[in-house]
Amino acid sequence: DAKTTQPNSMESNEEEPVHLPCNHSTISGTDYIHWYRQLPSQGPEYVIHGLTSNVNNRMASLAIAEDRKSSTLILHRATLRDAAVYYCILRDDGSSGGSNYKLTFGKGTLLTVNP
Amino acid sequence: NAGVTQTPKFQVLKTGQSMTLQCAQDMNHEYMSWYRQDPGMGLRLIHYSVGAGITDQGEVPNGYNVSRSTTEDFPLRLLSAAPSQTSVYFCASWTANTGELFFGEGSRLTVL
Numbered sequence: 757d758a759k760t761t762q763p764n765s766m767e768s769n770e771e772e773p774v775h776l777p778c779n780h781s782t783i784s785g786t787d788y789i790h791w792y793r794q795l796p797s798q799g800p801e802y803v804i805h806g807l808t809s810n811v812n813n814r815m816a817s818l819a820i821a822e823d824r825k826s827s828t829l830i831l832h833r834a835t836l837r838d839a840a841v842y843y844c845i846l847r848d849d850g851s852s853g854g855s856n857y858k859l860t861f862g863k864g865t866l867l868t869v870n871p
Numbered sequence: 872n873a874g875v876t877q878t879p880k881f882q883v884l885k886t887g888q889s890m891t892l893q894c895a896q897d898m899n900h901e902y903m904s905w906y907r908q909d910p911g912m913g914l915r916l917i918h919y920s921v922g923a924g925i926t927d928q929g930e931v932p933n934g935y936n937v938s939r940s941t942t943e944d945f946p947l948r949l950l951s952a953a954p955s956q957t958s959v960y961f962c963a964s965w966t967a968n969t970g971e972l973f974f975g976e977g978s979r980l981t982v983l
Binding site: 797798801847860861 | 904919
């Protein structure tokens with residue numbers, strides 16, 4: 757299974773943009789890039805996902821490198837409520853017989869937001 | 872919608888006791904999974920199911936059993952609890968249409 761690499765921790769100031777990197781150099785052509793976050797004492801929640809093109813939603817933006825070997829989750833204006841562990845994971849779409857149901861999470865990036 | 876519901880939220884067991892963590896989803900999702908999360912660690916996949924009657928092992932299946940008799944329910948059974956199974960357990964469900972996982976709030980298990 758393709759793996760992802762993220763920094764253990766990052767720090768940001770409130771109301772400033774945050775760029776959370778993820779490396780996935782062994783990504784396959786059928787892997788979607790998913791981001792989840794886990795607030796303290798809660799289950800993970802979906803943030804955003806994409807395949808090749810950059811994606812935007814109400815929570816964040818996802819910038820995907822042209823070679824798809826890395827991606828960046830962008831929080832445009834960090835708030836204290838964005839302090840969480842952010843996970844970058846790959847999900848095979850199953851079209852080529854890959855395991856799209858075995859989703860593995862690494863340790864993620866702990867984001868600290870300073871007031 | 873209730874989403875993914877896990878019970879109980881907290882449980883203390885003695886070594887050797889058995890118990891079942893319940894997980895139910897009301898979104899008609901075909902896929903369901905159980906993860907465990909130890910302090911300072913990410914989530915590790917225990918078992919997963921791709922539909923009613925079909926289950927398979929994840930990364931850390933030893934000591935756990937699962938079954939999927941209905942689309943809605945995916946219980947996780949600990950037959951003989953060990954201190955190493957002290958952890959927070961998360962159940963998740965999703966559909967192939969979107970691939971977005973929905974997680975329960977977690978069940979904190981302590982084995983003494």
